[in-house]
Amino acid sequence: MIGIAAIRSRIGLRLALLAAGTLFIAIAVGGAITVRIVESAYREEARTRAAALLGTLSVPCAITVAMHALDQLDGYLTEVTRVGGEHMHVLAVAMLDADSHVLARSETGTFTELRAAARAELDADFARRAVQSPDALWREQVSPEGKRLLLVSMPTVSGLRWGTLVAAFDLGDLDRQLSELKFLLTGLALGLAGALGLLLYVGLSRLVVRPVRALATAAELIARGQLQARTGLQRGDELGRLAQVFDAMASEIELSTQALEQKVQERTAEVEKKSRELADVNAALHSANTELARLASTDALTNVKNRRHFSTTIERRITPQQTGTTTLLMFDVDHFKALNDRLGHPVGDLILRDIAHILQVGLRTTDTLSRYGGEEFAAILVDTDAIQGLEIAERIRSAVATYDFDHSTGHPVGPMTVSVGLANCPQDAQDYEQLIARSDQALYQAKARGRNRVERFVAATS
Amino acid sequence: MPMLSTTLPKGGPLRRLSLALSCSAVAAICGCKSPPEQGSLQGMVPLAAKPMETADLHLAPGDLPASITKLRFGITPYLAARQLHVQMQPVADEVGAALGIGIEVTVTQTYGELVDAMARGTMDIALLSPLTYVLAKERQPDLQLLARTMTYGSTDYSSYLAVRADSSLQGLSDLKGKRIAFVDPLSASGFLFPYVAILDGGLDPKKDFQHLEFSGTHPASLQAVASGRVDAAAISSGTLTEDQSGASAEVRILFKAGRVPYDALCARAGLSPAVIAKLSTVFQHIDTRSRRGREILGRATGISAWIAAQDRDYDDVRAVLSRVRHHDPTILPLAHSATEAGR
Numbered sequence: 001m002i003g004i005a006a007i008r009s010r011i012g013l014r015l016a017l018l019a020a021g022t023l024f025i026a027i028a029v030g031g032a033i034t035v036r037i038v039e040s041a042y043r044e045e046a047r048t049r050a051a052a053l054l055g056t057l058s059v060p061c062a063i064t065v066a067m068h069a070l071d072q073l074d075g076y077l078t079e080v081t082r083v084g085g086e087h088m089h090v091l092a093v094a095m096l097d098a099d100s101h102v103l104a105r106s107e108t109g110t111f112t113e114l115r116a117a118a119r120a121e122l123d124a125d126f127a128r129r130a131v132q133s134p135d136a137l138w139r140e141q142v143s144p145e146g147k148r149l150l151l152v153s154m155p156t157v158s159g160l161r162w163g164t165l166v167a168a169f170d171l172g173d174l175d176r177q178l179s180e181l182k183f184l185l186t187g188l189a190l191g192l193a194g195a196l197g198l199l200l201y202v203g204l205s206r207l208v209v210r211p212v213r214a215l216a217t218a219a220e221l222i223a224r225g226q227l228q229a230r231t232g233l234q235r236g237d238e239l240g241r242l243a244q245v246f247d248a249m250a251s252e253i254e255l256s257t258q259a260l261e262q263k264v265q266e267r268t269a270e271v272e273k274k275s276r277e278l279a280d281v282n283a284a285l286h287s288a289n290t291e292l293a294r295l296a297s298t299d300a301l302t303n304v305k306n307r308r309h310f311s312t313t314i315e316r317r318i319t320p321q322q323t324g325t326t327t328l329l330m331f332d333v334d335h336f337k338a339l340n341d342r343l344g345h346p347v348g349d350l351i352l353r354d355i356a357h358i359l360q361v362g363l364r365t366t367d368t369l370s371r372y373g374g375e376e377f378a379a380i381l382v383d384t385d386a387i388q389g390l391e392i393a394e395r396i397r398s399a400v401a402t403y404d405f406d407h408s409t410g411h412p413v414g415p416m417t418v419s420v421g422l423a424n425c426p427q428d429a430q431d432y433e434q435l436i437a438r439s440d441q442a443l444y445q446a447k448a449r450g451r452n453r454v455e456r457f458v459a460a461t462s
Numbered sequence: 463m464p465m466l467s468t469t470l471p472k473g474g475p476l477r478r479l480s481l482a483l484s485c486s487a488v489a490a491i492c493g494c495k496s497p498p499e500q501g502s503l504q505g506m507v508p509l510a511a512k513p514m515e516t517a518d519l520h521l522a523p524g525d526l527p528a529s530i531t532k533l534r535f536g537i538t539p540y541l542a543a544r545q546l547h548v549q550m551q552p553v554a555d556e557v558g559a560a561l562g563i564g565i566e567v568t569v570t571q572t573y574g575e576l577v578d579a580m581a582r583g584t585m586d587i588a589l590l591s592p593l594t595y596v597l598a599k600e601r602q603p604d605l606q607l608l609a610r611t612m613t614y615g616s617t618d619y620s621s622y623l624a625v626r627a628d629s630s631l632q633g634l635s636d637l638k639g640k641r642i643a644f645v646d647p648l649s650a651s652g653f654l655f656p657y658v659a660i661l662d663g664g665l666d667p668k669k670d671f672q673h674l675e676f677s678g679t680h681p682a683s684l685q686a687v688a689s690g691r692v693d694a695a696a697i698s699s700g701t702l703t704e705d706q707s708g709a710s711a712e713v714r715i716l717f718k719a720g721r722v723p724y725d726a727l728c729a730r731a732g733l734s735p736a737v738i739a740k741l742s743t744v745f746q747h748i749d750t751r752s753r754r755g756r757e758i759l760g761r762a763t764g765i766s767a768w769i770a771a772q773d774r775d776y777d778d779v780r781a782v783l784s785r786v787r788h789h790d791p792t793i794l795p796l797a798h799s800a801t802e803a804g805r
Contacts, residue, residue: 021481051506058508063615066766068750097751126500136507139500155507159612159769160749 020197031185054154062158302356310370318432327389417452604731610771621651634663641673656696
């Protein structure tokens with residue numbers, strides 16, 4: 001399986017195997033045909049030589065038979081078999097008369113004894129046909145021991161037909177030669193095919209596969225982003241041209257990409273700058289907004305929250321869902337108008353500023369102080385009940401009353417005081433309108449009771 | 463390359479298909495037509511012979527004129543008469559038995575006598591030596607050839623010029639000025655063929671020999687050269703084979719003068735075709751292949767068989783004869799009177 005995968009992935013191997021396989025088959029087929037032809041030729045050659053040998057014996061043997069010198073004939077045939085056995089693989093020769101009787105045979109012994117024995121060995125059918133035919137006959141057969149034999153007959157003629165020679169030849173050598181030829185051809189086929197395959201594989205590797213791999217590698221690197229990858233091939237053939245064109249293309253891509261990147265960088269820098277500018281603008285805008293919001297909710301003079309902010313806050317704080325306790329303090333600067341008339345508005349502003357400051361200091365960070373009117377201030381005390389609120393209010397009143405305004409303003413202001421009205425939700429009111437109204441009432445009460453005092457709302461009993 | 467790169471992606475099924483095709487092609491080649499197991503080889507048998515027909519050989523009434531009660535069979539004196547009688551009588555008896563008529567064997571005194579007898583019609587069948595046949599045929603063109611003899615299994619024999627084994631003679635030209643023995647002017651192998659060979663060797667037999675003799679018989683010729691009485695002798699190959707004296711071991715062959723066909727068996731003109739046919743057939747049936755044949759022919763004659771013959775089988779002898787005549791018209795002139803005894 002691994003082998004098949006390897007073959008599938010390599011052109012060189014496939015081509016080499018295809019070529020080698022084809023060559024092997026071609027040689028094998030050609031070889032098989034050749035062997036067939038050669039085999040035919042060898043066999044025919046064997047027959048012709050056998051017949052030629054017997055032909056040369058024909059006349060002398062005929063004469064010997066004519067003279068009825070059969071002992072001599074025995075001698076001839078034995079000698080022929082001995083000598084012929086070495087070179088022509090003669091196994092046995094016999095002389096037959098017209099009735100297929102053996103007159104003489106290629107072994108020692110009197111022919112009379114041999115005649116009976118020999119008749120059994122010679123192929124009776126072949127002998128019969130041989131003595132009847134005027135031509136030389138041949139037959140291939142296998143002996144009982146498994147030897148392949150060629151039987152050839154030759155009429156012995158000298159004037160008359162004196163008899164028929166019959167000989168048996170061993171074909172084993174022929175078979176051996178043919179086997180050798182087959183092995184040689186097979187070896188040749190394998191060798192040549194193998195050599196061709198190897199040559200082709202190596203040649204393709206060098207000429208085709210390597211440059212293609214180089215191209216693939218370079219392409220892959222470029223695909224992964226390494227734009228400086230090149231094949232580096234310098235060849236004159238088609239693949240070389242492809243590689244060079246590829247390299248040129250890669251260089252072009254690299255340059256373009258670099259140019260693009262540069263542009264992108266520039267644009268990015270620009271964008272970043274613009275972005276920063278935008279951020280700055282945003283920030284500026286944001287701070288401007290914040291400032292605006294602050295300004296929108298801040299009293300310019302005293303720097304405390306303004307009335308609008310107060311309204312928004314109290315509405316948000318005092319809702320039906322609100323479960324906490326909230327105390328509202330209303331401050332009013334006592335005799336402020338008279339001060340303004342006496343010392344002028346600028347001093348009055350200063351007074352207001354100081355008072356706002358004192359109030360701010362006296363409150364906690366969670367409390368919201370706002371300028372409610374010209375000389376009025378409101379403070380929302382969250383999570384504070386009335387008692388706590390009273391304490392804080394009293395402290396503030398005291399702080400204002402003891403403050404040295406002359407020193408801070410540089411004018412003969414004299415003592416300033418505030419009046420404070422206090423109401424608590426839920427103790428004194430249920431909603432913010434009620435809370436404002438009742439703390440206002442409480443303030444009025446404080447004013448009515450002589451100013452410079454803190455008064456809590458008290459519900460009028462009628 | 464482009465073709466391969468388009469087939470590769472489909473390598474799987476295509477490759478399998480082509481492999482399958484190739485395998486089946488190979489299998490087909492290997493498995494198909496197995497080689498033949500037997501057959502015949504044409505044209506490889508030397509001296510292929512024509513088979514012989516058998517027929518009823520008994521002479522029918524009317525084959526011969528009623529006056530003829532026996533056939534006379536004449537033989538040239540190539541051996542002693544008594545020997546020849548012994549050898550050929552069994553043959554005559556066999557032939558007679560097959561034909562149903564008596565055969566009388568006669569050995570003539572001379573070759574010429576037999577030829578004359580045949581010409582005159584006083585001999586019916588004759589076994590003639592090759593040269594004698596050629597001369598007889600010249601004299602009597604109607605002479606009918608029945609068969610030719612096969613001796614020692616061969617249809618022809620060789621003519622040699624033999625010298626002593628220790629002789630310094632190497633070639634024909636060395637014979638100049640030497641002593642030579644021939645057999646007989648009527649001997650093809652013992653005179654005619656060697657004569658022409660000497661002519662071809664650049665010598666003139668009439669002039670270039672110190673001494674020329676005719677020894678009379680082949681064995682005598684062999685003895686002449688073996689003993690050293692002559693330097694060279696013309697003999698037949700059979701002489702060497704048959705030699706019992708040991709002289710054949712003391713000689714070697716200087717030159718082979720040619721191949722000569724064995725004796726011709728002929729019948730006189732005037733016998734009917736039926737008789738001729740039957741005579742041919744019966745003689746051609748006698749051969750040493752069968753035991754009966756071996757009994758009839760015996761071993762002494764060396765005759766193996768009689769085989770079918772044509773007049774042209776003896777044309778080589780005719781050719782040599784005409785060359786000899788051309789060189790010396792006095793030798794064996796045309797219409798040579800065969801009454802002259804061979805020296």
